[in-house]
Amino acid sequence: MQGLTASGVSVCVCIGVLAGCGADQKKSGSQELPAQASAPTEEGQRLKTYSQKLEADVAQVSLKPGGKVSIRVKVTNTSGDTWFGRAPVKWVDASYRWLDESGEMIVEGKRTLLNKTVVGPGETDALTMVIDAPGKPGRYTLLISMVQEGEAWFFSEGTQPLLIPAIVT
Numbered sequence: 503m504q505g506l507t508a509s510g511v512s513v514c515v516c517i518g519v520l521a522g523c524g525a526d527q528k529k530s531g532s533q534e535l536p537a538q539a540s541a542p543t544e545e546g547q548r549l550k551t552y553s554q555k556l557e558a559d560v561a562q563v564s565l566k567p568g569g570k571v572s573i574r575v576k577v578t579n580t581s582g583d584t585w586f587g588r589a590p591v592k593w594v595d596a597s598y599r600w601l602d603e604s605g606e607m608i609v610e611g612k613r614t615l616l617n618k619t620v621v622g623p624g625e626t627d628a629l630t631m632v633i634d635a636p637g638k639p640g641r642y643t644l645l646i647s648m649v650q651e652g653e654a655w656f657f658s659e660g661t662q663p664l665l666i667p668a669i670v671t
Contacts, residue, residue, distance in 0.1 A: 552659035553581035587616030
């Protein structure tokens with residue numbers, strides 16, 4: 503992948519809302535679900551919890567102003583809700599934002615659809631996100647998060663997004 507300064511490095515962030523990703527989880531078969539999980543979300547409804555695990559194949563990116571880079575991201579649904587990737591309304595997809603050195607958002611990026619139409623609790627999907635670089639040289643942070651369209655970015659609901667340092671030269 504062109505423009506990557508580090509590859510083969512796994513960046514993993516476990517993010518949880520309500521029950522979290524730790525000791526407050528109960529085992530349900532072979533997958534861990536939040537202790538407070540309720541009935542699964544129906545297609546077209548707002549998620550009850552926003553919880554994700556994101557792993558990228560890079561720890562840092564370096565690219566040219568206005569350039570593009572592809573990043574492979576493994577997304578795991580760590581909530582008790584089902585994500586509907588191709589629903590007519592309120593589907594879940596992945597997206598990114600560029601933050602400047604002060605942490606202010608300067609660009610909201612394109613969406614990347616889930617490959618699977620349904621990602622149940624504990625299930626994983628592998629995405630290739632095409633990232634467009636900011637137009638000006640500088641140091642940035644690439645923020646990646648899942649989004650429920652028409653409702654919320656997962657990180658805006660209290661979860662920690664995946665953050666990747668970037669240099670645009």
